[in-house]
Amino acid sequence: MPSFELVALxxxxxxxxxxxxSYLLKRYDAHWSEGALALEAGSGIGALNKLLNDQPDLFGCPQVKNDGPSPCTAGEVYSWIKCFLLSHAHLDHISGLALTASTLGGNRTVFGARRCLENVENLFSGQLWPRLASWSDDDSIPLKLRELHNDAKYHPLFPGVSVRTMPLSHGRYDGERTYHSSAFFIKHESRGREFLFFGDVEPDSIATEPHTRDVWRAAALKIPNTLDTLFIECSYPSGTPDDMLYGHLNPEHLVAELTALAAEVVDARTRTREPNSSQEWDSDEEPVHARKRQRRDSAATPTLRGVLAGLKVYVIHCKDDVKGAYTDPINRVIASQVRALVEAEDLGAEIIGVEQGMKILI
Ligand SMILES: [Zn+2]
Ligand SMILES: [Zn+2]
Structure with missing residues (x-):
């Protein structure tokens, strides 16, 4: 039985x-009306309205009522959101949150890293947008801000679901300062299963503050038994030069990252077979130690063939092809480019391009 159901809003x-x-998530063993999580909040009510027009039963509707079938409205489905989880506060990830905040009613929690939530607080300063978010419990405003720490622990999001947060690099601002995003390990507590969701991210090979290797290391030993699903961006198509990536991935860099993951999986499996060789790494380990270890490993690179078998990689965040360079939709173009590269490397992962309105069982 799946652990989660996710809809790509x-x-x-x-x-x-x-x-x-914008992704709506619930435990598979509960109904949407019992509480949903909004993972990112870019598109909101407008997109939901359109999806429900096309697929009226996307969220288990229509429900049978006294007077017969009655499809849920977008407002009704959106009201089921108990909390928001944000990787960073760029507008394409929070605009739906802003536009719907005053109509949600009741209290909702907004989870994220400190810097992300400070930016959300600035958005709701009363200038750009009314003051609808606060750190305070006492404040009778709809959005409560709750910081998630990079402490290698899982923290509850809503009943039965918890999250571990790790930082990512997502380009620079003010010259050379790293702009941070987040990766989330989202866990179904009673089943012990989880999936990994990346916010916008740049490759370690470009970042001045590389973080993806730490995330791969934290995931490695769980693949594919308790973690078989990964969501990761690939904003631009093949051939996009590094100086045009602006803190994002293209297929070449994504496959280099998946290769780094495969190497970590091999290393983790080797270490569990040889318990005296080294303890499992924690993400809090000094990066300099990690880098030394990385160099040592590269002296004897094992084969990575089929190492990611059983892992589903969902490709997200493809930038629109506004110039009309491709005849096929850009998400399909990019996913097929990633798939071809993964198959050439024979890593074994399944590559799936996410479509708006797609329902994904995890
Ligand atoms: Zn971004
Ligand atoms: Zn984005």
Whole structure:
């Protein structure tokens, strides 16, 4: 039985405002009306309205009532959101949150790293947008901000679901300062199963502050038994030069990252077979130690063939092809480019391009 059900309310990377990062998530063993999590909040009510027009039963509707079938409205489904989980506060990830905040009613929790939530707080300063978010419990405003720490622990999001947060690099601002995003390990507590969701991310090979290797290391030993699903961005198509990536991935860099993951999986499996060789790494380990270890490993690179078998990689956040360079939709173009590279490396992972409105069982 699956652990989670996820609907892609929006899965693009802009600039089209109709399909921005926004995923609704629930435990598979509960109904949507019992509580949903919004993983990112780019597209909101407008996109939901359109999806429900096309697929009225996407969220288990229509429900049978006294007077017969009655499809759920977008407002009704959106009201089931108990909390928001944000990787960073770029507008394509929070615009739906802003536009719906005053109509949600009741209290909702917004989870994220400190810097992300400070930016959300600035958005709701009363200038750009009314003051609808606060750190305070006492404040009678709809959005409560709750910081998630990079402490290698899982913290409850809503009943039965918890999250571990790790930082990512997502380009630079003010010259050379790293702009941070987050990766989330989202866990179904009673089943012990989880999936890994990346916010916007740049490759370690470009980042001045590389973080993806730490995330791969934290995931490695769980693949594929308790973690078989990964969501990761690939904003631009093959051949996009590094100086045009602006803190994002293209297929070449994504496959280099998946190769780094495969190497970590091999290393983790080797270490569990040889318990005296080294203890499992923690993400809090000094990066310099990690880098030394990395160099030592590269002296005897094992084969990575088939190492990621059983892992589903969902490709998200493809930027719209506004110039019309491709005849096929850009998300399919990019996913097929990633798939071809993964098959050439024979890593074994399954590559799936996410479509808006797609229902994914995890
Ligand atoms: Zn984005
Ligand atoms: Zn971003």
């Amino acid at each position: 929006g899965c693009g990377g802009g600039p089209g405002e109709h399909n921005l990062s």
